[in-house]
Amino acid sequence: MKQPLVTDGQRAQLLANGRARAEGQALDPLPVVRLFTLDAHATWLLAALDPEDGDTAYGLCDIGIGLPALGTVRLSELASILGPTGRPIARDLYFVAQRTLSEYTRLARLNGSVID
Numbered sequence: 001m002k003q004p005l006v007t008d009g010q011r012a013q014l015l016a017n018g019r020a021r022a023e024g025q026a027l028d029p030l031p032v033v034r035l036f037t038l039d040a041h042a043t044w045l046l047a048a049l050d051p052e053d054g055d056t057a058y059g060l061c062d063i064g065i066g067l068p069a070l071g072t073v074r075l076s077e078l079a080s081i082l083g084p085t086g087r088p089i090a091r092d093l094y095f096v097a098q099r100t101l102s103e104y105t106r107l108a109r110l111n112g113s114v115i116d
Helices: 008-022 075-080 101-111
Strands: 033-037 045-051 056-062 069-074 090-092
Touching: 008 045, 008 056, 045 101, 056 101, 069 075, 069 101
Parallel strands: none
Antiparallel strands: 033 045, 033 090, 045 056, 056 069
């Protein structure tokens, strides 16, 4: 059985951050979840989830081409992607954010990819 991309607890935190963003609150949250490809070099550090659709996530997106950027991605689309060897995107079970989303973004832009 395939693991879900986010746990119920992570979904609740992502939605709370998404509600704060939708209300225009200035926030620089810690990423809640790290997703990655097992057979490529893509990583997503997600910090918020759109409370309207519950599917559009906001965070640092790095598809492995040296241009990490803040943006949105649909969890349903990530769940359907298979890498070059047919492996699905996975959730990092041991990820604990060490810095804010803006700091991860700054470092990723300097490095050309998400670090940690």
